[in-house]
Amino acid sequence: MSTNGRPLLELDALKVYFPIKSGLVLDRHVGDIKAVDGVSLTIERGETLGLVGESGCGKSTVGRAILRLYEPTDGRIVFDGRDITHLRERELRPLRRRMQMIFQDPFASLNPRHSVGRIVGEPLRVHGLASRRTVGPRVRELLEIVGLPSDAGSRYPHEFSGGQRQRIGLARSLALNPDFIVADEPVSALDVSIQAQIVNLLERLQREFELTYLFIAHDLAVVRHISDRIAVMYLGSIVEVSPADDLYTTPLHPYTISLLSAIPIPDPAVERQRETILLAGDLPSPANPPKACRFHTRCPYVQPTRCRDETPPLRELLPGHTVACHWAEDIRAGKIQPHEREAELGAPPPVTVEIPPPV
Amino acid sequence: MSVAELEAREIALERPSGLWHDAWHRLKRNPGAIVGFVLVLSFVLVAVFAPVLAPYDPRRQGLEGALGSSGPSLDHPFGLDQLGRDQLSRIIFGARFSLLIGIVSVAVGLSVGLVLGSIAGYIGGFVDTVIMRLMDVMLSIPGLLLAIGIVAMLGPGLTQIMVAVGATQIPIFARLLRGSILAQRENDFVLAARAVGVPRRTILASHILPNAISPVIVQGTLALATAIIDVAGLGFLGLGPQDPSTPEWGTMLTDTTRYLQTAPYLALIPGAAIVMSVLGFNLIGDGLREALDPKLRGRG
Numbered sequence: 001m002s003t004n005g006r007p008l009l010e011l012d013a014l015k016v017y018f019p020i021k022s023g024l025v026l027d028r029h030v031g032d033i034k035a036v037d038g039v040s041l042t043i044e045r046g047e048t049l050g051l052v053g054e055s056g057c058g059k060s061t062v063g064r065a066i067l068r069l070y071e072p073t074d075g076r077i078v079f080d081g082r083d084i085t086h087l088r089e090r091e092l093r094p095l096r097r098r099m100q101m102i103f104q105d106p107f108a109s110l111n112p113r114h115s116v117g118r119i120v121g122e123p124l125r126v127h128g129l130a131s132r133r134t135v136g137p138r139v140r141e142l143l144e145i146v147g148l149p150s151d152a153g154s155r156y157p158h159e160f161s162g163g164q165r166q167r168i169g170l171a172r173s174l175a176l177n178p179d180f181i182v183a184d185e186p187v188s189a190l191d192v193s194i195q196a197q198i199v200n201l202l203e204r205l206q207r208e209f210e211l212t213y214l215f216i217a218h219d220l221a222v223v224r225h226i227s228d229r230i231a232v233m234y235l236g237s238i239v240e241v242s243p244a245d246d247l248y249t250t251p252l253h254p255y256t257i258s259l260l261s262a263i264p265i266p267d268p269a270v271e272r273q274r275e276t277i278l279l280a281g282d283l284p285s286p287a288n289p290p291k292a293c294r295f296h297t298r299c300p301y302v303q304p305t306r307c308r309d310e311t312p313p314l315r316e317l318l319p320g321h322t323v324a325c326h327w328a329e330d331i332r333a334g335k336i337q338p339h340e341r342e343a344e345l346g347a348p349p350p351v352t353v354e355i356p357p358p359v
Numbered sequence: 360m361s362v363a364e365l366e367a368r369e370i371a372l373e374r375p376s377g378l379w380h381d382a383w384h385r386l387k388r389n390p391g392a393i394v395g396f397v398l399v400l401s402f403v404l405v406a407v408f409a410p411v412l413a414p415y416d417p418r419r420q421g422l423e424g425a426l427g428s429s430g431p432s433l434d435h436p437f438g439l440d441q442l443g444r445d446q447l448s449r450i451i452f453g454a455r456f457s458l459l460i461g462i463v464s465v466a467v468g469l470s471v472g473l474v475l476g477s478i479a480g481y482i483g484g485f486v487d488t489v490i491m492r493l494m495d496v497m498l499s500i501p502g503l504l505l506a507i508g509i510v511a512m513l514g515p516g517l518t519q520i521m522v523a524v525g526a527t528q529i530p531i532f533a534r535l536l537r538g539s540i541l542a543q544r545e546n547d548f549v550l551a552a553r554a555v556g557v558p559r560r561t562i563l564a565s566h567i568l569p570n571a572i573s574p575v576i577v578q579g580t581l582a583l584a585t586a587i588i589d590v591a592g593l594g595f596l597g598l599g600p601q602d603p604s605t606p607e608w609g610t611m612l613t614d615t616t617r618y619l620q621t622a623p624y625l626a627l628i629p630g631a632a633i634v635m636s637v638l639g640f641n642l643i644g645d646g647l648r649e650a651l652d653p654k655l656r657g658r659g
Contacts, residue, residue: 037370069554086441089556091557092556097556100555101550103549103550103551104547105613108548109547112570113570122555123555126555126557126558126561169551172551174556
């Protein structure tokens with residue numbers, strides 16, 4: 001691995017739009033679902049970047065676009081100094097050895113018709129890294145690394161529990177010895193007791209194999225535990241990036257503040273005094289996101305000026321801690337207090353979303 | 360000992376089992392499917408060993424005992440038909456034709472339908488639209504009518520019938536497979552395969568198709584039943600094999616309906632043979648549908 005100071009992954013104003021089509025015979029392009037709309041991020045070697053946000057904010061799309069499972073609409077993806085935004089599948093194949101993915105649903109991410117050995121061995125066979133004879137020992141080794149019995153290879157996914165399946169998925173993603181792993185909510189489908197096991201396993205593997213993670217989640221507690229830095233996403237864009245602990249002690253963006261205030265505290269005395277900020281309304285449609293600051297329709301700190309007519313850029317307020325809010329300083333200083341507000345309804349008409357064909 | 364280790368010990372005690380193994384296991388416990396198997400198996404055995412089983416030559420005529428003048432007897436359990444041919448032997452040989460026609464026509468429909476369905480489902484876009492609208496046009500014409508049209512175009516005969524009946528099955532298989540592929544295409548394991556760098560063709564062949572195929576297999580067995588009925592229907596309408604000595608169940612039915620009042624058994628017996636074979640395939644199809652349902656996996 002070459003370590004020359006440059007980040008392992010850079011996203012520069014990444015946009016992923018899914019076209020909305022209508023029409024019987026000829027598809028007319030009538031609009032876009034702006035799943036990811038101008039996301040810029042850097043991920044350093046060996047770090048874990050947590051990416052949080054509520055369902056539908058585009059965090060999984062970011063992860064999948066990085067691996068080029070979705071075609072980026074605009075912007076740049078730079079992996080280890082190389083622009084991979086528009087590489088063809090053939091040119092991409094050698095790079096696929098270096099970046100892998102772990103999926104959320106351990107039941108859907110393993111082909112039920114293939115034995116575990118075939119699943120874990122597939123990356124090796126595709127990249128010609130193992131022959132029919134040598135693939136077996138390597139698969140057993142990988143299974144042992146993730147804490148499964150080495151004879152699990154002859155079994156089928158349905159014979160395993162959720163946590164064990166997640167281990168199988170991990171073994172598959174480790175098969176190619178990658179540098180970078182996108183972990184798309186790897187523990188949110190698991191029981192809490194199993195979650196800890198998998199998180200610990202992820203951390204151990206990171207130390208052993210010098211892995212870099214993009215850890216996508218909606219569970220703030222898990223993310224805090226595993227991440228070095230955390231990026232908060234709202235409706236297709238990043239609203240705050242901060243070192244993991246800072247985010248919890250000094251959240252700067254109103255959205256982050258509301259998210260954190262919603263975490264229950266397991267102490268009745270504290271819990272009674274805790275003030276939750278309830279966000280009004282639902283997540284606006286990404287087909288027709290609010291203008292300027294995207295959070296202004298629900299923001300408890302919304303101000304009469306700027307919020308509705310000026311897009312806030314990400315600004316570094318504290319060392320390593322950037323936020324996209326015009327009023328972050330005043331909110332932090334307590335000059336602006338949250339106020340109750342009604343949901344702003346102006347919901348755009350419902351649209352049918354066509355899932356894009358695989359690229 | 361950690362939870363993972365405990366679970367690991369537990370699974371080590373069970374034998375590994377593949378999906379087909381499981382499905383077979385479940386199929387064996389379905390009484391309907393067993394009945395279907397017995398019916399189809401006897402049907403196939405009769406077809407294969409027809410020359411051994413048939414007591415007489417199905418084409419030999421003997422006007423002395425023709426029609427009604429001698430009903431079912433020990434010598435001729437199903438009687439003699441209007442030309443004095445042994446009805447039992449004709450039924451036995453008829454099984455060959457029905458089975459052959461059923462299998463060939465389903466094979467025609469299945470293979471063309473599979474190719475069109477996979478292309479439409481996996482490539483999508485404009486290709487998909489063109490193929491599926493074409494299939495819609497074919498589906499909008501009633502199956503038997505379409506088959507009659509094709510036979511009228513190609514001329515009557517055994518091969519033409521098989522092609523015609525097969526053609527009517529194409530859109531059913533194509534639609535079924537396309538829908539099934541669309542459902543599988545968005546699965547995480549397909550994304551995982553792409554993330555690993557598995558080539559597109561391999562993804563379709565080894566990840567999508569094997570998972571998308573089970574409804575097609577079910578439909579295939581049910582289509583065998585439909586094909587037998589359609590072929591019998593075409594035979595009944597006089598579009599069957601033109602050689603009148605060919606023992607084909609549908610044609611036998613037509614030829615003997617005229618004598619329904621004097622010798623009802625002559626029409627009833629080919630009718631019963633059609634019903635039994637169709638029932639057999641339908642029962643197996645239903646059993647397979649249940650056995651292959653992934654939601655039922657792990658049970659029983």
